[in-house]
Amino acid sequence: MEDLRPLVQQGIAEIQHLLVYTDPEGQPFGFIGIQDQKIEMLFVDPAARGQGIGKSLVNYVIHALNVHAVDVNEDNPQATGFYEHLGFRVYARSKQDEQGKPWPILHMRL
Structure with missing residues (x-):
C-alpha cells in the first residue's frame, strides 16, 4: 500500500x-x-x-x-460488491491498470 x-x-x-x-x-x-x-x-x-x-x-x-462510471481492481471483490450494491455493473475488463501494471481492472457503470 x-x-x-x-x-x-x-x-x-x-x-x-x-x-x-x-x-x-x-x-x-x-x-x-x-x-x-x-x-x-x-x-x-x-x-x-x-x-x-x-x-x-x-x-x-x-x-x-x-x-456514472468507476474502475475497480478485479482482485478487490469487496469494492466490486460495494459498487454493484449501488447499481454499477461491469461492462468491460482490462488485463492491466492505467500504469501498465498487471492488475486486472473491471470497468463499471450505472
Missing part, C-alpha cells in the same frame, strides 16, 4: 473534483475524487467503514456531478 501513496498524492493534485466527508468537528473520515463523470478514487478511514460514508459520497456525486 505504501507504494501507492505517491500515486494517490499526485492524483489528488490533478483531480477535477475532490470531496471530503467530515464529522461535525471537521475531522475527515473519507474522500472521493471525480474526473470527467468517473470516480477516480474513494477512500474511507478503516475505523469508519461500515457507517455509510462511502455510500453517501458515491450517492452524492451520482446526483450532483452526474457520475
